[in-house]
Amino acid sequence: MESTRQKKIARLIQKELAEILRRKSGEIAPGKMISVTVVRVSPDVSVARIYISVFPSEEKDKVLALVKEHLSTIRYELGRQVHNQLRIIPELVVFPDDSLDYIDNIDKLLKS
Numbered sequence: 719m720e721s722t723r724q725k726k727i728a729r730l731i732q733k734e735l736a737e738i739l740r741r742k743s744g745e746i747a748p749g750k751m752i753s754v755t756v757v758r759v760s761p762d763v764s765v766a767r768i769y770i771s772v773f774p775s776e777e778k779d780k781v782l783a784l785v786k787e788h789l790s791t792i793r794y795e796l797g798r799q800v801h802n803q804l805r806i807i808p809e810l811v812v813f814p815d816d817s818l819d820y821i822d823n824i825d826k827l828l829k830s
Contacts, residue, residue, distance in 0.1 A: 721761070727804065729755040731766055734799045735810075738792055739770075739785075744789055747781040750774070755815040759808060766808040769815040782814050 720728070736754045740796050756769040770785060772778045786793070789810055797807040 720758070724759045724761065724763075727763060727767070727770065728759045730800060730803060731759065731768075731796065731808070732757040734796055735792070738795045738799070742788065742795075746784050747777075750771070750777070750781050752781065752785070753775065755817070763804070763806050765807055766810055768810055768812050770812055770816040770826070771818055773818070775816075775819055778814055778816075785814055 732754050735757070739746070740752065746752070751773040753771045753773070754768060754823075755771045756770075758767040759765070770782065774782045789812065793807060793810050796810070797798045798818065800807070
């Protein structure tokens with residue numbers, strides 16, 4: 719169960735990361751839309767688990783690998799944006815969010 723503080727920090731990180739990825743999407747993955755769907759922060763705010771959705775999802779693994787390559791610069795940009803709100807900039811760990819693929823699969827199964 720997340721505390722109120724964790725939820726507030728997660729919302730702040732999600733908002734700022736979405737903006738950073740929107741700006742950097744041209745160099746990370748041109749032609750792809752990258753969305754930050756969920757952010758979960760550890761109780762000590764040292765680690766943030768970032769769930770990313772990619773559209774179109776054909777090259778999701780490739781885009782995720784590119785995001786992981788640029789993670790240090792993304793964390794630096796995040797630190798520059800939120801340095802007044804947070805003392806500790808959490809380590810970012812990226813995971814794929816496959817909920818859209820799951821929904822598509824359920825729709826296909828229901829239609830057949």
